[in-house]
Amino acid sequence: MWLGIAFALFYVIYLAIVVPAAALAAAAVYAVGVPVRYFIALGRVLAVRPPGLPAPRRQPRLPADADPAVLQYFYGPAVADADQAIRAAYDDCRGFWDAGAGRIKSYLRGDRPWITRPLGVGGAIGMAAGTAIGAAVAAVCALIQLVAVGVSAALVRAAGAGLRGIDSALLRVKNIRMVCPACSERVPYPGYVCPGDGCARRHRDVRPGRFGILRRRCECGTRMNTLLLFGSSRMAAFCPHCGHPLEHRPGEAPEIVLPFFGATGAGKTRLLFSIVTQLQVWTREGQLTAEFADSVTTRELDAAEHILRSGNATAKTPVQLPRAHVIRVSSGKGTRILHMFDAAGERFYHSDRTQELAYLGQARTFILVIDPLSVEAFWARLPAGRRAELGPARSTAPSPELAYQQTHQEIEAMGVPLRKARLAVVFSRADLICPPDGDPAEWARCELGLGNLIRSAHHSFKETCYFHTAAVMDSGGAMDESVAVLMRWVLAGDGVALPGDGS
Amino acid sequence: MNGPVEERTYLWPRRYVFAVTLAVIIMLLLVLWLVV
Numbered sequence: 001m002w003l004g005i006a007f008a009l010f011y012v013i014y015l016a017i018v019v020p021a022a023a024l025a026a027a028a029v030y031a032v033g034v035p036v037r038y039f040i041a042l043g044r045v046l047a048v049r050p051p052g053l054p055a056p057r058r059q060p061r062l063p064a065d066a067d068p069a070v071l072q073y074f075y076g077p078a079v080a081d082a083d084q085a086i087r088a089a090y091d092d093c094r095g096f097w098d099a100g101a102g103r104i105k106s107y108l109r110g111d112r113p114w115i116t117r118p119l120g121v122g123g124a125i126g127m128a129a130g131t132a133i134g135a136a137v138a139a140v141c142a143l144i145q146l147v148a149v150g151v152s153a154a155l156v157r158a159a160g161a162g163l164r165g166i167d168s169a170l171l172r173v174k175n176i177r178m179v180c181p182a183c184s185e186r187v188p189y190p191g192y193v194c195p196g197d198g199c200a201r202r203h204r205d206v207r208p209g210r211f212g213i214l215r216r217r218c219e220c221g222t223r224m225n226t227l228l229l230f231g232s233s234r235m236a237a238f239c240p241h242c243g244h245p246l247e248h249r250p251g252e253a254p255e256i257v258l259p260f261f262g263a264t265g266a267g268k269t270r271l272l273f274s275i276v277t278q279l280q281v282w283t284r285e286g287q288l289t290a291e292f293a294d295s296v297t298t299r300e301l302d303a304a305e306h307i308l309r310s311g312n313a314t315a316k317t318p319v320q321l322p323r324a325h326v327i328r329v330s331s332g333k334g335t336r337i338l339h340m341f342d343a344a345g346e347r348f349y350h351s352d353r354t355q356e357l358a359y360l361g362q363a364r365t366f367i368l369v370i371d372p373l374s375v376e377a378f379w380a381r382l383p384a385g386r387r388a389e390l391g392p393a394r395s396t397a398p399s400p401e402l403a404y405q406q407t408h409q410e411i412e413a414m415g416v417p418l419r420k421a422r423l424a425v426v427f428s429r430a431d432l433i434c435p436p437d438g439d440p441a442e443w444a445r446c447e448l449g450l451g452n453l454i455r456s457a458h459h460s461f462k463e464t465c466y467f468h469t470a471a472v473m474d475s476g477g478a479m480d481e482s483v484a485v486l487m488r489w490v491l492a493g494d495g496v497a498l499p500g501d502g503s
Numbered sequence: 504m505n506g507p508v509e510e511r512t513y514l515w516p517r518r519y520v521f522a523v524t525l526a527v528i529i530m531l532l533l534v535l536w537l538v539v
Contacts, residue, residue, distance in 0.1 A: 039525075046521035049510065070509055073516035077509070081517060144531075145524040152520065221508045 015118050022122025027130035030100065034093050034134025038141055041089035045081055056084040068194075068201040068219045069211035074153035076210075082149055086142055093138075100127050160208035167207070167227045175254045177362075179339055181294065181324035182244035184359035190237035190250050196222030204240050206232055228252075248293035248326045253335040256494045257324075257362045262369035263403045264345030265395030267428030267471060269314040271369055272325065272342045273304040274471040274483045279329065280305055281479060287499035293326040293337060301325055308473050317344040321356060333497040348403035354410040361414035365422045365493050367486075368407075368457075370400040372427050372435075375448045390432055401453050408460060422493050423461040425454075430482055431470035440466035465489050 044050060060076025071077055104127065106112070107120030171177075178187040191204040199220040206216060208226050215223045215230075225232040228251040237246040260268040279290035292298040307314060324339035339359070347353045354360075372378050373394040379387065397403075412418060427440055427448075435443055444450045444466065457464045467489070470480040488498050 042521060042524065046517040049517075070512045073513050077513055078516065078520060081513075081520070141524070141528055144527050145520065148520055148523045148527060152523070217508060217512045219508060221511065 011114075014115075018118045019122035019125070022119045023126030023129070026100070026123040026126025027133070028126075030096075030127050030130025031133040031137070033096055034131060035137040035141055037092040037096055038085075038089040038138040041092055042085045042141075042145065045085040045088060054084070054088065056080045057087065058083045067203045067205065067211055067216075069203060069224075070217045070219065072156065072210055072212050072216075074149070074156040078149045078153065082142070082146055085145070089138065089142075093135075097127075097131060156213055160213045163208045163213065163227060163229070167229050170229060171251070176251060177255060178246075178250040179255055179257055179324070179359070179362050180239035180242060180244060180246065181248070181296075181326050181339055183239060183242035184324070184341070184357070184362060185239070185241040186362055187239055187241070187246070187250060189240070190233075190246055191240045191243075192224065192232060193236040193238060194218040194220060194222050194224060195235050196220045202238065202243075245294075247295060248328065248337055250337075253328070253337050254494065255337045255339060256365070256491070256496075257339045257341070257359055258365060258367060258490065259341045259343075259357070259360055259363050260367045260369055261343065261348050261360075261403060261407045262345060263348065263371070263374060263395060263397035263400050265397050266345060266369040266371040266374065266400065266403075267395075267426075267469075268342050268345070268367075268369045269317050270308075270471040271367070271426060271428060271469060271483075271486075272340055273301070273308055273314060274469070274479055275340070275487055276301050276325070276327065277305045277308050277473070278479045278483050278487060279327065281477070282499050285499075288329060288331040290327055290329045293328040296323060297325045297327065305473075308471065308479075309477065311472075317342060319344045319346050322359075324359070329491075329496065331497050331499075333495060336491070336494060336496050345397055345403065348407050349398065351406060351410060354406055355413075357410070358414075360407070360411050361416055363411075363416070364420065365424070365490055366407075366411070367424045367426060367490065368400075368404055369426045369428055370444075370448075370450075371395040371397075371429060372433055372444075372448055373429060374400065375450070377449045378447055381447075393429065393432060401450065404453050404456075408456065412460075418460045419462050421461050422463040422465075422490075423457050424486060424490050425457060425464065425466045426486060427466070427468050428471065430468035431472045431480065435468045440468050463493070 044053060058080045060071055060080060062071070100123070104120045104123045107116045107123065178190065179185070180187050189205060189207055191202055192206050194201040194203065196218055199218060199222060201218055201220065203216070203218070203224065206224060206226050208214070212226055214226060216226055217223055224235065233249045233251045237250055238244060239246055260272060262268055279288070282288045283290045292301060322341050322343045324341050327338045327340070329336050329338060341357070341359045343357055347357060371394070373390055374397055376399075379394065382390070411421075425441075425444070427435070427444060441454050445454055467482065467486045469482040469486055471483065472480050474480070484498070484500060488500065491498055
């Protein structure tokens with residue numbers, strides 16, 4: 001009997017020591033093991049990236065028409081990684097738990113000696129408590145990771161919005177408004193073609209956002225700058241509206257839209273050629289630098305000087321929608337990009353055709369070209385000999401007032417604030433009609449009977465100026481001075497200093 | 504699994520998140536140790 005009591009006493013003491021000790025040991029192992037397993041999973045997902053890593057269940061989705069670029073990490077992939085790390089940690093912890101539970105079950109089996117069972121009981125209690133503590137610690141760690149991701153995502157978005165704001169503000173300060181030479185739409189920001197070798201993927205909006213803040217990565221792996229501020233203008237640009245290449249490096253310099261309008265045969269194209277030739281003359285003299293800013297302009301205007309020098313007539317302008325002639329002009333006051341639009345006169349007789357000239361809505365300075373010979377009253381007063389002499393040069397188009405009124409209405413309908421706009425009224429063929437010195441407006445009122453037009457222009461526009469121009473070259477290759485006078489007035493409104501303007 | 508371009512793009516952001524998480528946890532442990 002005493003032996004039985006002694007054994008019972010020993011077993012109670014054994015239980016009192018072994019069960020708490022086993023529980024403490026198991027609790028310590030699981031309280032530390034679960035967070036450690038979370039860290040190992042986190043390290044595998046975020047740092048090591050072993051090949052056997054299971055695919056994440058949560059993948060950020062992009063719209064079908066999204067740019068072909070890799071998502072910025074904090075615009076979705078970071079949350080997918082957090083999800084993947086938590087799942088990997090959970091799987092590891094399940095294995096860890098299953099291993100412990102199997103061992104405890106083995107201690108509690110009926111065939112095991114009585115001495116191991118208290119270990120099983122203590123281990124079970126400790127494992128449950130340790131797992132609960134470890135899971136809570138791991139959850140806090142996961143929460144810290146999610147907070148780090150959330151705060152970083154918020155900072156990245158704020159930085160992106162800030163940079164976009166700075167870039168837009170700089171464009172505004174530099175007075176840069178971009179226009180597509182092909183579709184005439186205002187370009188809020190150019191699209192860019194990936195500069196990677198053999199990659200021609202088109203990115204419609206490279207500004208900071210879900211594809212990158214300072215730079216983005218094309219699907220081909222090439223990095224691209226996201227802002228004009230960071231030099232994105234060095235890449236090949238295209239219009240996000242029509243997809244047409246923008247070879248003139250938009251965003252680097254303010255753009256000036258100069259529409260020529262007037263009746264058929266008024267001399268718009270010849271005036272345009274004269275302006276281009278005058279710019280080339282000044283470039284040769286080293287007074288400024290003017291260059292054709294794209295290949296189409298080069299192709300169409302390369303022969304301008306030759307045509308003027310030869311005295312040949314310019315070809316009739318096609319009635320199709322015009323494309324801008326783009327010229328980069330650099331002078332002492334900086335660089336400007338001129339978009340000169342020369343539409344056929346037929347486009348200014350009917351409102352539906354004038355409406356198609358979307359570029360009129362982008363301009364703030366307009367050039368109305370009038371052939372004085374086309375005004376019937378003036379023509380009728382010329383001596384018969386003069387009429388016979390000038391007959392071949394005379395435009396037989398309708399009255400210049402029709403083109404003016406038609407265009408004036410459309411410009412107004414397009415929302416151009418005329419009280420902020422400028423109008424140059426150009427009377428062409430000064431070399432043929434030899435107008436008297438003095439105010440061309442007064443001459444037009446008296447000789448051409450254009451009083452209504454002059455009154456309307458004076459009341460509608462902020463500033464109106466009248467010019468006689470002779471689009472001819474002398475034998476020395478110099479343009480008539482009247483062209484330079486017109487150019488100085490036209491471009492002075494946009495802060496362009498041209499040779500001879502005294503500034 | 505992401506493609507190689509994504510893996511290359513996310514290399515440093517992932518390391519950054521890992522380092523920040525680790526740093527914050529170590530800092531919390533230090534604070535706890537100092538307080539307790």
